[in-house]
Amino acid sequence: MPTRRSDRHATPLEHPAGPRLRAALAATGRLIGRDSFPQTLVAAAADIQHPIATGRRIVVCSPSEGSGASTVGMGLTLAVHTLRDDLVATIDLAESPGGPRGDDDRPALTPATALGALAVNEPATRDDFRRTMRLQPHDDVVIMRKPPGEADLNGAAVHALVAGCTRHCGVTVVVTPPGLEDARTVEALASAHAAVVVTDRHANEEGVARSFVSLLRHLHPNLPFVEVMNEPARLRRRERRELGRHACALRHAPTLSHGQPTSFASLRERETAEILTLTARAMRLSRAGSIAVEGGSA
Numbered sequence: 001m002p003t004r005r006s007d008r009h010a011t012p013l014e015h016p017a018g019p020r021l022r023a024a025l026a027a028t029g030r031l032i033g034r035d036s037f038p039q040t041l042v043a044a045a046a047d048i049q050h051p052i053a054t055g056r057r058i059v060v061c062s063p064s065e066g067s068g069a070s071t072v073g074m075g076l077t078l079a080v081h082t083l084r085d086d087l088v089a090t091i092d093l094a095e096s097p098g099g100p101r102g103d104d105d106r107p108a109l110t111p112a113t114a115l116g117a118l119a120v121n122e123p124a125t126r127d128d129f130r131r132t133m134r135l136q137p138h139d140d141v142v143i144m145r146k147p148p149g150e151a152d153l154n155g156a157a158v159h160a161l162v163a164g165c166t167r168h169c170g171v172t173v174v175v176t177p178p179g180l181e182d183a184r185t186v187e188a189l190a191s192a193h194a195a196v197v198v199t200d201r202h203a204n205e206e207g208v209a210r211s212f213v214s215l216l217r218h219l220h221p222n223l224p225f226v227e228v229m230n231e232p233a234r235l236r237r238r239e240r241r242e243l244g245r246h247a248c249a250l251r252h253a254p255t256l257s258h259g260q261p262t263s264f265a266s267l268r269e270r271e272t273a274e275i276l277t278l279t280a281r282a283m284r285l286s287r288a289g290s291i292a293v294e295g296g297s298a
Contacts, residue, residue: 041273047280048083055086055166056286059192060175061185063212067200070094072228072278073175075271076196079279081141082264086170087126089133091161092145093153093184094177109133111153111161114144118164129168142169155187162191171283180215189216194285195225196278224285228278 058076062069070092077090091111109117114133123129133142142165146152153161158174165172174192176185189195197216199209213227264272 041276044276044280045083047284048079048276050283050287052170052287055169056171056194056283057162057166057188057192058171058173058282058286059185059188059195060173060198061180061189061195061216062178062198062200063208064178065094067178067198069178069198070175072196072198073173075275076171076173076279076282077141077143078264079275080171080173080283084170085140087129087140087142087168089165089169089172090141090143090175091165091172092143092175093158093188094175095146095148095150109142109144110150111144111146111158112150114142115153115157115161115164118161123164123168126168153184155183158184158187159191162188171286180212180219189220189223192220192223193287194282195220195223196282197225197227199227199229224288226278226281226285 060069060073060076073090073092077088080086080088091114093111117132121128121132123132130137130139135142144161162172162174174188176182176188179185180189195216197213199212209227216223216225264275267275
């Protein structure tokens with residue numbers, strides 16, 4: 001069976017001990033200091049900051065629209081950006097009703113425009129990639145969102161875009177359209193190190209979610225994933241344990257659903273804890289997926 005999560009496109013990551021990393025560590029300390037369960041966040045921060053040799057690819061997928069996959073994807077991006085000294089890319093292939101936001105000096109990136117920029121400029125270094133993606137010198141996040149009306153990328157284009165980001169980013173988060181049949185979803189999952197499956201008890205019947213997870217396991221038996229039950233109502237701990245899921249309430253977090261870089265200062269404490277623990281688990285799974293499929297090259 002061929003290797004599905006090859007890192008042949010990735011280059012060794014740079015880890016300069018710069019001021020941004022020190023600031024991230026200080027921010028982690030402040031978050032941990034004010035949380036009611038500090039040991040949980042200490043462990044989560046350690047998992048997120050664990051060294052990686054090459055870029056990780058994490059896919060966020062869902063059975064149907066409205067489950068909050070894009071919001072969860074932005075949460076992962078925020079946590080990685082805050083706690084790591086790597087570039088992080090978010091590719092949202094699901095159509096965004098509001099579209100990407102930009103300004104006159106820096107028009108917003110979409111998956112199609114980003115792919116075109118990579119093809120024209122062929123960035124060889126991290127700084128080249130920053131310029132290609134129109135990042136300011138201090139920016140470490142590139143966000144690509146599909147606006148209404150933009151043509152869908154095909155599978156080959158998704159492969160090229162994800163590979164182009166993986167070469168220079170510590171983590172690439174890919175949010176896919178609902179379901180598992182779309183060519184964009186198929187390609188993203190084929191090259192993923194880990195996946196986050198977002199279900200919503202109010203939008204999806206239990207049977208739909210179970211069928212989705214069962215099909216994902218059948219199609220990608222070597223892909224580690226965590227299932228997120230994303231809903232505003234708080235589950236009892238016993239119910240959450242019996243379901244075997246990570247439960248969070250990020251679907252209605254407006255600062256994340258806008259699809260723009262933000263900070264933990266704008267979120268409630270519980271949202272911060274949920275994002276950190278979920279991101280830690282996804283990062284841990286991404287390293288485990290690499291070991292299982294690529295013979296230990298995490």
